[in-house]
């Protein structure tokens with residue numbers, strides 16, 4: 001694994017329906033290993049489009065053309081004979097809406113392992129299911145009811161189950177698309193805690209509307225505007241010393257990042273005009 005396992009090379013994504021929209025325009029950027037990178041920007045600027053293009057999720061949609069490339073550990077994600085499901089195993093995706101598969105809690109986590117044959121015995125599968133439920137802080141909450149339907153869990157628990165399911169196949173990169181915005185504040189906080197725990201072990205890319213959440217979780221920030229990367233930097237430099245006028249306008253000017261508070265929960269950073277700090281994730285929708 002390289003220090004920057006995922007990079008894009010002049011990546012452009014165009015929707016070619018009734019109205020042609022170039023949603024991502026010539027983006028060349030790297031996502032460092034063992035780091036959580038947030039992609040922020042105003043509504044409609046192409047955040048989700050960029051995220052989904054990283055593991056070829058757009059292939060399941062018609063009327064989308066991709067130019068440029070995505071490189072995973074130096075290998076092309078697009079110009080390759082490797083089938084898309086194999087790419088998506090290596091670059092996992094957690095969607096905005098928490099959705100349990102219509103099977104048990106256990107089988108939700110075992111799902112990908114069974115499909116890819118990534119286990120040696122039932123005992124091995126049991127161990128892996130427990131490992132990944134522990135990684136997302138869910139084991140203690142579900143250990144006594146692994147055979148219950150996944151759909152019986154709360155939405156916050158289901159979102160952590162989705163993260164466990166994605167991690168179980170040992171991806172190189174985890175894409176998270178607004179993963180707390182459909183959750184109540186307490187559930188959002190539990191998912192944030194999980195991401196915070198995981199980020200030193202995984203390469204995580206998180207699309208978020210919430211600048212407060214970006215401050216709490218991000219190591220690196222990418223600011224997208226009208227499909228282009230305007231600025232990207234480590235979280236402290238990004239918020240305290242933004243270089244571009246558009247960035248300053250979006251974040252409401254330079255504001256300190258309290259590293260001790262770069263964690264789940266309220267922060268002491270003073271509110272800004274555009275990115276006021278709030279009690280939990282999804283708290284400062286643009």
Ligand SMILES: Nc1ncnc2c1ncn2[C@@H]1O[C@H](COP(=O)(O)OP(=O)(O)OP(=O)(O)O)[C@@H](O)[C@H]1O
Nearest residue numbers: 015017021023041042043044045046047048049050
């Ligand atoms: N399936 C689609 N077909 C046509 N146009 C689309 C499609 N999906 C997105 N777009 C357009 O592409 C542009 C970027 O959309 P995208 O959803 O990537 O932005 P976003 O930054 O994630 O927005 P939001 O923050 O509101 O979720 C928008 O103009 C949007 O209308």
